[in-house]
Amino acid sequence: MEKKDINEVEKQMxxxxxxxxxxxxxxxxxxxxxxxxxxxxxxxxxxxxxRAQSLWMLAFGTGCGAIxxxxxxxxxxxxxxxxxxxRPSPRQSxxxxxxxxxxxxxxxxxxxxxxxxxxPKFVIALGSCTINGGMYYDSYYTINRIDHYIPVDIYVTxxxxxxxxxxxxxxxxxxxxxAGRADGMNKYAENFDWYKKNQKRIIKDWNMPDYNW
Amino acid sequence: MEDFLNRLKQKVEIREQIKxxxxxxxxxxxKEQTELVLxxxxxxxxxxxxxxxxxxxxxxxxxxxxxxxxxxFSRKVSLGVSVFIDRKEAIMTSMHxxxxxxxxxxxxxxxxxxxxxxxxxxxxxxxxLESWDxxxxxxxxxxxxxxxxxxxxxxxxxxxxxxxxxxxxKLYNDFVKTPKLRDDK
Amino acid sequence: xxxxxxxxxxVISVVIATIYGLALGGVVRKIYARVHGRYGPPVWQPFIDIxxxxxxxxxxxxxxxxxxxPVFRFAGGLGTYLFIPVIFGSAVFANFSMAGDLLxxxxxxxxxxxxxxxxxxxxxxxxxxxxxxxGLSQMTTFEVPFALSVIALAIQYHTLNIxxxxxxxxxxxxxxxxxxxxxAVVAAMISMLGMNMHSPFSIVLAPQEIPIGPPIEMNSSFxxxxxxxxxxxxxxxxxxxxxxxxxxxTNLVVMIVKTFLIYMFSVFVxxxxxxxxxxxxxxxxxxxxxxxxxxxxxFVAYL
Numbered sequence: 125m126e127k128k129d130i131n132e133v134e135k136q137m138x139x140x141x142x143x144x145x146x147x148x149x150x151x152x153x154x155x156x157x158x159x160x161x162x163x164x165x166x167x168x169x170x171x172x173x174x175r176a177q178s179l180w181m182l183a184f185g186t187g188c189g190a191i192x193x194x195x196x197x198x199x200x201x202x203x204x205x206x207x208x209x210x211r212p213s214p215r216q217s218x219x220x221x222x223x224x225x226x227x228x229x230x231x232x233x234x235x236x237x238x239x240x241x242x243x244p245k246f247v248i249a250l251g252s253c254t255i256n257g258g259m260y261y262d263s264y265y266t267i268n269r270i271d272h273y274i275p276v277d278i279y280v281t282x283x284x285x286x287x288x289x290x291x292x293x294x295x296x297x298x299x300x301x302x303a304g305r306a307d308g309m310n311k312y313a314e315n316f317d318w319y320k321k322n323q324k325r326i327i328k329d330w331n332m333p334d335y336n337w
Numbered sequence: 338m339e340d341f342l343n344r345l346k347q348k349v350e351i352r353e354q355i356k357x358x359x360x361x362x363x364x365x366x367x368k369e370q371t372e373l374v375l376x377x378x379x380x381x382x383x384x385x386x387x388x389x390x391x392x393x394x395x396x397x398x399x400x401x402x403x404x405x406x407x408x409x410f411s412r413k414v415s416l417g418v419s420v421f422i423d424r425k426e427a428i429m430t431s432m433h434x435x436x437x438x439x440x441x442x443x444x445x446x447x448x449x450x451x452x453x454x455x456x457x458x459x460x461x462x463x464x465x466l467e468s469w470d471x472x473x474x475x476x477x478x479x480x481x482x483x484x485x486x487x488x489x490x491x492x493x494x495x496x497x498x499x500x501x502x503x504x505x506x507k508l509y510n511d512f513v514k515t516p517k518l519r520d521d522k
Numbered sequence: 523x524x525x526x527x528x529x530x531x532x533v534i535s536v537v538i539a540t541i542y543g544l545a546l547g548g549v550v551r552k553i554y555a556r557v558h559g560r561y562g563p564p565v566w567q568p569f570i571d572i573x574x575x576x577x578x579x580x581x582x583x584x585x586x587x588x589x590x591x592p593v594f595r596f597a598g599g600l601g602t603y604l605f606i607p608v609i610f611g612s613a614v615f616a617n618f619s620m621a622g623d624l625l626x627x628x629x630x631x632x633x634x635x636x637x638x639x640x641x642x643x644x645x646x647x648x649x650x651x652x653x654x655x656x657g658l659s660q661m662t663t664f665e666v667p668f669a670l671s672v673i674a675l676a677i678q679y680h681t682l683n684i685x686x687x688x689x690x691x692x693x694x695x696x697x698x699x700x701x702x703x704x705x706a707v708v709a710a711m712i713s714m715l716g717m718n719m720h721s722p723f724s725i726v727l728a729p730q731e732i733p734i735g736p737p738i739e740m741n742s743s744f745x746x747x748x749x750x751x752x753x754x755x756x757x758x759x760x761x762x763x764x765x766x767x768x769x770x771x772t773n774l775v776v777m778i779v780k781t782f783l784i785y786m787f788s789v790f791v792x793x794x795x796x797x798x799x800x801x802x803x804x805x806x807x808x809x810x811x812x813x814x815x816x817x818x819x820x821f822v823a824y825l
Binding site for chain 3: 209213218243
Binding site for chain 2: 228257263326
C-alpha cells in the first residue's frame with residue numbers, strides 16, 4: 125500500500141527539463157501528460173464515430189514512405205472521400221504517419237511533433253523499417269522499432285507499401301477508433317517514463333523540454 | 338586529354354593513371370603536391386568545376402583515399418584526382434581556397450571518416466549525425482550491426498534469407514540455373 | 523414585437539445560416555473534387571470536422587487573449603450576420619436590422635479579424651503573425667473598393683439602411699443595383715474575391731508556405747469555434763452582397779439560389795486563377811477595383 129503511494133507521488137512530480145538552459149526553463153511547461161478517461165459510453169461512441177470520419181493527418185514526411193502520401197491525395201486514390209485530409213500543423217491533426225525509416229535525427233522531431241498533437245491521436249507506421257528496421261536493421265543511425273518511442277496503432281507492412289495498402293490501413297484504423305481501442309494518447313501518458321527512458325537513451329543531445337505538450 | 342596528362346606528367350609525379358571511359362579518367366598523385374596540382378588543373382587546364390569529393394577507407398593497406406572529382410565543361414571530361422593519406426594520422430590540407438564549396442564535403446568527411454581538415458570553415462560542426470559520440474561510422478572497422486543491436490531495440494523473430502536460394506525456391510528457378518547476365522554478350 | 527421573440531427568431535436565423543454556410547463549404551469542396559476528377563468528401567464533412575475538433579480530449583491554451591481570439595472572431599461573424607435582414611419582409615429572418623446598419627456590418631467584418639490577430643499573436647508561433655500581417659493588409663486594401671461601392675449605394679438610395687436598400691430594389695429585376703449601378707457591383711464583387719480568400723487572394727491562409735496562417739496554433743475547441751464562424755461568416759457576407767446588389771430575397775429558396783450563385787463566382791475565379799503574392803494582391807485592389815469604385819460614385823452622383 126505504502127509503496128503504491130510513493131509511486132503515485134513520483135508520478136505527480138513535475139518534469140525536470142534538464143536539457144534546457146535556466147532561461148528557457150521558465151518558457152516551457154513542466155507538467156506531465158495526464159490520462160484523460162473516456163466519457164460516458166454512448167456519448168463516447170458518437171465522438172469516436174466523428175473521430176473516425178474526420179482523420180486529419182500531419183503533413184510531416186518522416187522518410188521515404190512520405191512519397192506514397194502524394195498519390196493518395198490525387199484523383200486516382202482520393203483519400204478525401206474517407207474524410208482524410210492533410211493538415212500542416214500538429215496542433216490540429218489527429219493522425220501521424222511515420223513514413224518509413226526514422227533516423228535518429230528524425231525521431232527527435234517525431235517525438236516533438238507527436239507530443240504537440242492534441243489527443244486522441246493515432247499513429248500509422250508505414251513500411252517494414254518501422255516494424256523491425258527493414259533493410260536498415262543494421263544501420264548505425266536508423267531506429268529499429270518505432271513502438272519503443274511512441275505508441276503505434278496500425279502497422280502497414282511492405283517496402284514500400286502501395287497507396288492501396290495505406291488506404292486499407294486507414295480503414296483498419298477507422299475500425300479501431302470506432303471500437304474505442306485506439307487509445308495511444310492514454311497509453312503514452314501511462315507509460316510515460318518508459319517511453320522517455322527509451323527516447324533519451326538514443327537521443328544524446330536532449331535540448332528540448334521533457335514533454336512538449 | 339592525353340596531351341594534358343603528358344604535360345602534367347612532366348611537371349609532377351603521377352603514380353597511377355586509369356582511363357575508364359573516353360570521358361572519365363583517374364589519376365593518383367602525391368599528397369604533398371595536391372594543392373599544387375589542383376590549382377594548376379583549375380587555372381590552366383579548364384577543369385573549373387568540382388563535382389564532389391569523397392573518401393574511401395582501405396583498411397587492409399591502412400590508408401584513406403581522398404578523391405576530388407573534377408569536370409571540364411569545354412572538354413566534357415571528368416577527371417578524378419585521388420590522393421592516399423595515412424590512416425593513423427588522418428589529416429589533410431583543406432582545399433577550400435580553391436573551390437569554396439569544398440568546406441561542406443570536408444565537414445561531411447570529417448564526421449563520417451574522422452579525417453581532419455585544419456582551417457576548413459565549420460569543419461567541427463555536426464553535419465548529419467547529431468550528437469554522435471562513437472567512432473566515425475563510415476570507417477570500416479566500425480561494426481554497425483553490433484552497434485545497432487546494442488543501441489536500438491531489435492524485434493525478435495527476424496529471418497534472413499540468402500536472396501539467391503530464396504528466389505530459386507520461390508520464383509525464378511530457370512533464371513537462377515542458367516542466368517543470362519550482361520557479361521554474356 | 524417584444525425583445526424575447528426577437529431573440530428567439532435571431533437564434534433560429536443564426537443556426538440556419540451557420541448550417542447553410544457550412545453545407546455550402548461542403549458543396550464547394552465536392553465541386554472542386556469533381557473538377558479534379560475525384561469523388562470528393564461527403565457534403566456533411568465540415569460538420570463532422572467540427573464535431574471531431576470539439577471531441578478532442580485536451581486543449582492547449584497560451585493565455586487569456588488566446589481564449590478571446592476565437593471568441594472575438596465568432597463575435598465578428600455573429601455581429602455581421604445579426605444586423606443584416608436575411609429575407610425581405612420576414613419577421614423571423616429580419617434580425618436586428620435598423621437605420622444605418624450597413625456601417626455597423628462593415629465594422630463587424632473588420633472586427634473579427636482584429637480580434638483574431640490579438641489571439642493568434644499570443645500563440646507565439648512565428649507563422650501566425652505573418653499570416654495576420656498579410657490578412658490585415660489585404661483586408662485594408664479590399665475594404666477600399668467595397669467602401670467606395672457602398673458610398674455609391676448610399677448616394678444612389680439616400681440611405682444606409684439595408685432593408686431600405688432592398689426595398690428600393692423590389693418590383694422588377696431591372697431595379698437591382700446590378701442594373702442601376704453596374705460599376706459599384708463590379709467593384710464590390712472584386713473585393714468579395716478578397717473577402718472570401720479563394721485562390722487569387724488566398725495568400726493569407728497560404729497552405730503551402732506558411733501553414734494555414736493565423737490559426738496555426740489553434741486547436742480543439744478553439745479551432746472548432748473558428749470553423750463554425752467560417753460557415754456563419756460566409757453566409758453573412760453572401761447575404762449582405764445579395765441584399766445590396768442583387769435585389770435581396772423574399773423567401774428562403776430565392777436566398778439560397780442567389781447566394782449560391784454569388785459564391786460560385788468566387789469559386790470559379792478561385793478554380794481558374796493562380797495565387798497573387800501579398801504585394802501583388804494589395805496593388806491589384808488599390809488599382810482597378812478602386813478606380814471602378816470611384817467611377818461608380820461619379821456615375822451615381824453626376825450622370
